Amino acid sequence: MNDLEKVLIAIDYIETHLMEKLDLDKIAQATHYSKFHLHRSFTKTVGLTIYEYSRRRQLSEAAKLLVFSNKSIVDIALLSGYSSQQAFATMFKAMYKQSPNQFRENNVYYPLQLKYKLEGHTSAIHFGDTGNVSAITFATEKDIPSWIELTRLVIDGFPYLNEEDYLITLKRCIKQKEALILKEEDIAIGIMLFSSKSGSIEFLGVHPLYRSKGITELFLDKVWNEFFKDKEVISITTYRDGDKADTGYREELKELGFAEAELLTEFGYPTQKFIMKKK
Known part of the structure; x- marks a missing residue:
């Protein structure tokens, strides 16, 4: 075993x-x-x-x-x-x-953590070479089931996430070509929603079993080089400093080169914007 x-x-x-x-x-x-x-x-x-x-x-x-x-x-x-x-x-x-x-x-429910589920598809995860930026493609509606499955695995990083509202946003981003996915066979191992107009990353999730594979860096390289060419700064939001619900996302952003910016409140939840300047 x-x-x-x-x-x-x-x-x-x-x-x-x-x-x-x-x-x-x-x-x-x-x-x-x-x-x-x-x-x-x-x-x-x-x-x-x-x-x-x-x-x-x-x-x-x-x-x-x-x-x-x-x-x-x-x-x-x-x-x-x-x-x-x-x-x-x-x-x-x-x-x-x-x-x-x-x-x-x-009267609005959202989970801090859903059951960690991998039953039925663990054999498809090979931990092999995750490829390069070219392996990241635009998501289609056929990818929605695997996308949602990954979202549920990484929901600890996204306070206040309401799945019904999220699904509406996901479908809109797919239609607008602002949803990227990296898959191994039929399993989503990396997903990103972004806004070309604002230069913001709206959602970024990496399969827990692939966190050490450099997938986040691949996605950042992809959007910098292909969608944010005219941007000097990109942004993302996460937990505020000291939030007990944070499982390490702030620290991960800092290690990637993001810096703290203004405090925000999103959907009634206190968050903080992080920014990264073009190198």
């Missing part, structure tokens, strides 16, 4: 025990793997620690209950593995930027 298969077994365990207090010791014991090895394999595969993944999944399910059920907040707190309503409310607000009461009143 390879590391990926072990990680998926751990994820299945987490998913069936979301209503309990979860920790690495318990999950390692239940799945019969060493704690150290499971932690290392899980973090490398998913891009989150087991603690981060479990917490985000539990809060996502709690948010769903707040919007789609009549359960009391204290009951939802207990169902989410928290020992008290206060502990739950503190963590919920840190991640969602709203109290549980406010989230329920706003």
